[in-house]
Amino acid sequence: xxxxxxxxxxxxxxxxxxxxxxxxxxxxxxxxxxxxxxxxxxxxxxxxxxxxxxxxxxxxxxxxxxxxxxxxxxxxxxxxxxxxxxxxxxxxxxxxxxxxxxxxxxxxxxxxxxxxxxxxxxxxxxxxxxxxxxxxxxxxxxxxxxxxxxxxxxxxxxxxxxxxxxxxxxxxxxxxxxxxxxxxxxxxxxxxxxxxxxxxxxxxxxxxxxxxxxxxxxxxxxxxxxxxxxxxxxxxxxxxxxxxxxxxxxxxxxxxxxxxxxxxxxxxxxxxxxxxxxxxxxxxxxxxxxxxxxxxxxxxxxxxxxxxxxxxxxxxxxxxxxxxxxxxxxxxxxxxxxxxxxxxxxxxxxxxxxxxxxxxxxxxxx
Amino acid sequence: xxxxxxxxxxxxxxxxxxxxxxxxxxxxxxxxxxxxxxxxxxxxxxxxxxxxxxxxxxxxxxxxxxxxxxxxxxxxxxxxxxxxxxxxxxxxxxxxxxxxxxxxxxxxxxxxxxxxxxxxxxxxxxxxxxxxxxxxxxxxxxxxxxxxxxxxxxxxxxxxxxxxxxxxxxxxxxxxxxxxxxxxxxxxxxxxxxxxxxxxxxxxxxxxxxxxxxxxxxxxxxxxxxxxxxxxxxxxxxxxxxxxxxxxxxxxxxxxxxxxxxxxxxxxxxxxxxxxxxxxxxxxxxxxxxxxxxxxxxxxxxxxxxxxxxxxxxxxxxxxxxxxxxxxxxxxxxxxxxxxxxxxxxxxxxxxxxxxxxxxxxxxxx
DNA sequence: GCGTATTACGCAACAGCGTTGCTATTCTAG
DNA sequence: CTAGAATAGCAACGCTGTTGCGTAATACGC
Numbered sequence: 001x002x003x004x005x006x007x008x009x010x011x012x013x014x015x016x017x018x019x020x021x022x023x024x025x026x027x028x029x030x031x032x033x034x035x036x037x038x039x040x041x042x043x044x045x046x047x048x049x050x051x052x053x054x055x056x057x058x059x060x061x062x063x064x065x066x067x068x069x070x071x072x073x074x075x076x077x078x079x080x081x082x083x084x085x086x087x088x089x090x091x092x093x094x095x096x097x098x099x100x101x102x103x104x105x106x107x108x109x110x111x112x113x114x115x116x117x118x119x120x121x122x123x124x125x126x127x128x129x130x131x132x133x134x135x136x137x138x139x140x141x142x143x144x145x146x147x148x149x150x151x152x153x154x155x156x157x158x159x160x161x162x163x164x165x166x167x168x169x170x171x172x173x174x175x176x177x178x179x180x181x182x183x184x185x186x187x188x189x190x191x192x193x194x195x196x197x198x199x200x201x202x203x204x205x206x207x208x209x210x211x212x213x214x215x216x217x218x219x220x221x222x223x224x225x226x227x228x229x230x231x232x233x234x235x236x237x238x239x240x241x242x243x244x245x246x247x248x249x250x251x252x253x254x255x256x257x258x259x260x261x262x263x264x265x266x267x268x269x270x271x272x273x274x275x276x277x278x279x280x281x282x283x284x285x286x287x288x289x290x291x292x293x294x295x296x297x298x299x300x301x302x303x304x305x306x307x308x309x310x311x312x313x314x315x316x317x318x319x320x321x322x323x324x325x326x327x328x329x330x331x332x333x334x335x336x337x338x339x340x341x342x343x344x345x346x347x348x349x350x351x352x353x354x355x356x357x358x359x360x361x362x363x364x365x366x
Numbered sequence: 367x368x369x370x371x372x373x374x375x376x377x378x379x380x381x382x383x384x385x386x387x388x389x390x391x392x393x394x395x396x397x398x399x400x401x402x403x404x405x406x407x408x409x410x411x412x413x414x415x416x417x418x419x420x421x422x423x424x425x426x427x428x429x430x431x432x433x434x435x436x437x438x439x440x441x442x443x444x445x446x447x448x449x450x451x452x453x454x455x456x457x458x459x460x461x462x463x464x465x466x467x468x469x470x471x472x473x474x475x476x477x478x479x480x481x482x483x484x485x486x487x488x489x490x491x492x493x494x495x496x497x498x499x500x501x502x503x504x505x506x507x508x509x510x511x512x513x514x515x516x517x518x519x520x521x522x523x524x525x526x527x528x529x530x531x532x533x534x535x536x537x538x539x540x541x542x543x544x545x546x547x548x549x550x551x552x553x554x555x556x557x558x559x560x561x562x563x564x565x566x567x568x569x570x571x572x573x574x575x576x577x578x579x580x581x582x583x584x585x586x587x588x589x590x591x592x593x594x595x596x597x598x599x600x601x602x603x604x605x606x607x608x609x610x611x612x613x614x615x616x617x618x619x620x621x622x623x624x625x626x627x628x629x630x631x632x633x634x635x636x637x638x639x640x641x642x643x644x645x646x647x648x649x650x651x652x653x654x655x656x657x658x659x660x661x662x663x664x665x666x667x668x669x670x671x672x673x674x675x676x677x678x679x680x681x682x683x684x685x686x687x688x689x690x691x692x693x694x695x696x697x698x699x700x701x702x703x704x705x706x707x708x709x710x711x712x713x714x715x716x717x718x719x720x721x722x723x724x725x726x727x728x729x730x731x732x
Numbered sequence: 733g734c735g736t737a738t739t740a741c742g743c744a745a746c747a748g749c750g751t752t753g754c755t756a757t758t759c760t761a762g
Numbered sequence: 763c764t765a766g767a768a769t770a771g772c773a774a775c776g777c778t779g780t781t782g783c784g785t786a787a788t789a790c791g792c
Contacts (some may be wrong), residue, residue, distance in 0.1 A: 002386075002570055002592075002722065004403040005379045006750060007778050014779085019367065023774050030740080036367030042371075045742065062787095068739025069787040151689065160692065204368055208598040220655070224595055226368075231657025232574040238654040241688075243647050245612045246628070250517045253688050255650070262612070281609050284621075288392050288604040289586070289655055291597025320621050322607075323517065326526065327599050356368065358724060372779060373749050380750090396769080407748050411771065428758095435758040550785025 001222040009357070011050075014039065016356045018047050019056060022076040023101060024203040027060045029071045048074060055080045056100070057319075074102060081354070082136040084129055085346025087190060087339075088112075088121060088148045089300075090164060090216055095128040096339055097135050098346040099111070100354070102201040104339050106135050117167045122180050142353055145186035145345030146177065147193030149217075152234045157187050163217060186348050189342045191221030191237050192228050197336055197344030199223050200297050200351055209294035210286060211334070212239065213341075214279065214302035214309075218260045220286065223294075227358045228348075244281055259281055272305045276312035283313050287329055295331045298340050306333050375723070377416075380405065382722045384413050384421060388442040389467060390569040393426045395437045401699040404434075414440060421446045421487045421723045422466070422720070447720070448502040450495055451712025453705075454478075454487060455666075456530060456582055461494040462705055463501050466720065468567040470705050472501050483533045488546050495547055508719055509550035511711030512543065513559030515583075520600040523553050528572060529583060552714050556707045557587030558594050558602050563702055563710030564662050565589050566717055578605065578649060579702070579707075580675075581665035584626045586652065587710075589660075593724045610647055638671045642678035649679050650686045653695055655671060659698040664706050672699050 022028055030048065036040040051057045058077050062070035078101035078145055084127050087094040091114070097106040108128050113120065125144075133141055151160045157174025163185060178185040188196075195211035204226065211221040218240030222229040230236050240260030241253045248257020249265065259282040266275035295313065314331045321327050334340040383403055388394055396414065400407040417423045424443050428436035444467035453460040457480070462567075463472040465709050474494045479486065491510075499507055517526045523540025544551040561577035570592065577587040586607030588595040596602050606626030607619045613633065614623020625648040632641035649661060661679065668675050680697045700706040 002383060002403070004405045004409075005376050005385055006405075007376070007776085010371050010373070010376055010749085010778060017368060017370055033367075037370040039370045039372075041740080042742075042779060042781080064788075066739085067737075067789045069785095070743070071740065077759090114653070151692075161689070222656070224590060225593070227591070228654070229590055232659035232695075233657055233782080235693055236655065236657040238657070240610070242651040243610055243652045245623075246610055246614075246647065247614075254685050257611075278612070281612065285651075286655060288607045289602065289652060290588070290595070291599055291602040291604070293598035300378040322619050323527070327601055328519075329598075370779090372748085376749060376778085406751060407769085408752080408771075412750080432768085433760045433766075435756095437769065512785070616751075 011288065013357050014043075014047055015050060016354055018044070018051060019076070019354050020204060020356050022051075022057055022074070027063075027073040027075045029063065029073045031071065037349040075299070078103065079136070080140060081142050081345040081350065082140050083349040084132050084144045085193070085342040085344065086125060086128070086144065086146045086347060086348075087193075087342035088146060089190075090149065092123050093121065093128065094342045095125075095132060095238050096342040098343055098350075100350060102197070102343070102347055102350075104336065104343050106132055107339060107342075108132065115166045118171045118173065118176065121173075122176060125177060126180055141183060143186065143349040144177065144181055144186065144343075145193065145348045146173065146187040147190040147341045147345035148173070148187060150189045150219075150238075151233075151235055152187065152189060154188055154230050155225060156193075157185075159187075163312045172220075184349070186345070187354060188228070188345065188348060189219070189221070189230070189234065189237065191219040192230060193221070193348055194298055194334070194341045195221030195223045195296065195346035196228055196348050196351060197340050198294070198334055199228075200344075200347035200355070201335075202294075204356075206294055208290070208292040209296065210237075210283075210290070210292050211296040211298055211340070212279070212283060212302075213299040214263075215299035216301070218263060218279070218282075222290070222292075223289065224292070225358070226356065239282060239286060242282060242285060244285070245279065267301070272308050273312065276305070276309045277316070279309060280312040280316035281320075283331075284316050287317065287321060287327070291327070295329055296340075297331070297333050300338060303333065303338065368629060373700060379723050380409075381413055381416060382720055384410070384417065385442070385720050386415075386570060386722050388423055388440070389566075393429075393439040393441045395429065395439045397437065397660060429625065436635040444469060445502070446506060447508050447716065448506050449508045449715040450498050450510045450714070451559070451708040451710065452491060452494070452510065452512045453559070453708035454512060455556075456515065459487065459490050459494065460705070460708045461487060461491075462708040462712060463498040463499060464716075466707055466716060468563070468709070468713055468716075470709050471703065472498055473705060473708075474498065481532045484539065484542065485539045487539075488542060491543060492546055509552065509715040510547055511545065511559065511713070511715045512539065512551065512553040513556040513707040513711035514539065514553060516555045516585075516604075517601055518553065518555060520554050520558075520596050523551075525553075550715070552711070552718060554594070554597070554711065555585070555587070555600065555603065557585040558596060559587070559710035560664055560700070560707045561587030561589045561662065562594055562711065562714050562717060563706050564660070564700060565594075566710075566713040566721070567701075568660075569596055570722070572660055573655070574651060575660035575662065576603075576649075576656070576658050577662040577706070578645070578663055578668075579665040580629075580645065580663075580668035582667070584629060584645070584648075588656070588658075590656065590658070591724070605652060606646060608651060610644065610651070633667070638674050639678065641673070642675045643682070645675060646678040646682035647686075649697075650682050653683065653687060653693070657693070659695045661695055662706075663699050665698070666704060669699065669703065 162168035220239035245257030546563035586605035611623030
């Protein structure tokens with residue numbers, strides 16, 4: 001049975017709404033927020049008072065705009081909160097420190113041995129978090145996010161069977177890390193973390209989006225209706241295992257003609273353009289299925305050839321989507337580059353605490 | 367800028383939550399709801415008082431359960447509210463009258479002439495609605511829902527280019543119908559309406575689902591995270607235009623090897639089983655992409671061969687989805703049969719007013 | 733230079749939400 | 763018949779956003 005909403009939810013929701021606005025404007029004022037949110041100016045004053053008390057925003061003087069008392073303006077305090085994000089890949093652990101505005105302040109890249117164990121990861125994670133914590137004032141570190149290859153169970157915080165990692169079956173990584181680090185930890189699929197990074201930085205017009213990641217496999221992070229979408233079993237976005245050629249080559253997953261195997265074969269023979277065109281067909285398939293208007297390309301196997309992939313996907317979106325005048329979709333790479341997953345893991349922590357809640361159900365497990 | 371939440375939203379949310387519970391239990395009591403929702407028993411009493419005043423629920427005596435004062439129990443009053451749903455297909459207009467519980471009480475099937483005009487549809491709609499309104503007590507008809515072939519714009523209520531209907535370009539059908547009928551009207555894609563019917567009848571465990579419709583084209587209605595998902599331009603679910611064979615036959619949409627053209631060619635040569643297997647590949651593709659745990663099959667071209675399609679999809683889900691022990695997905699047809707779209711259109715009206723809101727944003731446009 | 737209109741801010745009172753404290757009611761068990 | 767237990771509901775409460783209204787600070791007209 002779903003959870004009911006109470007006054008705490010109401011307050012948190014509206015506070016988060018104002019933080020979301022503050023995050024993407026240099027300065028903001030009472031009247032603008034009141035007009036945009038439908039709150040009364042007086043209610044906005046109360047929200048701002050709470051945010052001032054929490055240190056999340058601070059006054060930015062006044063703005064004279066014609067006749068009348070000047071408007072008080074405020075701005076976000078980016079370094080009022082920090083989060084650390086971890087991107088656990090098959091051979092590397094990438095850690096980043098980000099602030100409330102979603103800027104990456106510091107990065108640590110640690111190589112991981114082949115078939116590393118959970119214990120080894122926890123050790124490296126603890127070392128890295130200790131090193132990065134030095135960069136932020138006491139009490140301002142909100143938590144640590146982990147972006148990990150799947151399959152995993154987001155609700156339980158358990159890694160089910162990390163792809164091609166022997167020691168990773170049913171590992172309750174989230175709780176293990178929280179215990180080891182002594183601060184709140186979130187864990188999610190790498191691609192879902194990645195798309196959260198874009199969403200946190202780009203704001204509320206970024207409502208329906210997908211992040212395509214090509215990096216030892218092809219996956220997609222889904223951001224639907226203004227929130228991360230993970231599916232019924234945290235398995236959404238297994239984009240690479242869509243069949244695009246019924247009689248195609250056998251894939252590791254057991255099916256024939258998966259996008260991933262067709263793509264990888266083209267890459268294996270050195271034909272990046274052909275690989276990009278195959279990926280583009282998959283992207284258009286995804287647009288047909290879920291109609292997002294933002295596509296972000298990412299991943300260590302894609303970014304070195306970003307131009308080729310961008311060209312292929314953009315022209316497919318332009319030429320293969322019917323009524324493209326109306327069904328526009330922007331195709332970009334992430335400004336965060338190879339940090340996008342780790343940064344997104346960090347921003348999931350910020351989003352959990354300071355981001356716009358989409359339902360009381362979400363609020364319940366904070 | 368998103369809308370803020372206020373006390374009205376809080377009240378409506380919790381009221382809707384209790385209605386949702388009432389809808390799928392014979393009787394309910396205060397303590398059970400309190401435990402399930404996290405509300406205090408006293409708060410539940412206030413909610414029930416409001417629902418009693420609105421006539422949505424009524425007392426159902428008491429239940430003795432051991433020692434202590436007997437529990438007061440209540441039940442939903444199905445005929446306290448009605449809605450009418452319309453399924454506009456290429457050659458037929460199907461109208462149904464449903465009650466608050468989602469039961470179909472009456473059906474009217476009207477043939478439509480080839481290339482019917484908006485005016486003609488409005489006339490037939492008005493006649494049908496007048497006929498069905500007789501079946502419900504005054505003031506209890508909440509509104510009319512229209513499920514229509516796309517593409518259309520749900521937010522604006524405008525039919526963009528109904529497939530293979532000449533007179534349907536940029537027709538503001540929702541507002542035209544509302545003016546003509548004098549009651550609130552909603553309009554949505556047929557498949558989205560269809561999946562809403564299943565959701566309204568099956569309750570909150572039905573959080574991530576897809577309704578596959580094979581009926582002069584192949585489409586999918588998406589229900590993600592407990593609400594209808596329409597995408598950025600109301601174009602989600604164009605499932606039939608996913609490429610499943612890179613070098614396949616040319617489709618009407620301009621691409622090669624779309625699911626729809628491959629499927630239709632198999633049907634054209636009378637091979638229902640092959641067609642069903644192709645559809646099944648598409649369904650597994652969709653499961654990989656969005657990881658839903660309910661698949662509902664529907665549509666006039668599918669239901670006559672429901673067993674073949676159920677078999678094919680079920681075995682594909684069983685054999686082609688990795689870790690199927692964990693990634694379970696139930697595959698069924700709808701109990702509503704050919705009424706599912708029209709009934710769903712009606713239930714969208716009920717859902718808008720009495721269904722669980724997922725965010726204040728949704729509440730804003732009620 | 734000065735009064736006035738204009739714009740913005742914020743205190744105080746308010747309605748309505750869920751919560752808490754407590755009393756009344758109604759049953760079973762002994 | 764009494765004690766104990768479970769439920770219902772009244773009343774007061776804290777907190778939310780809202781409303782009414784007084785105050786502060788500016789530009790503009792005279």
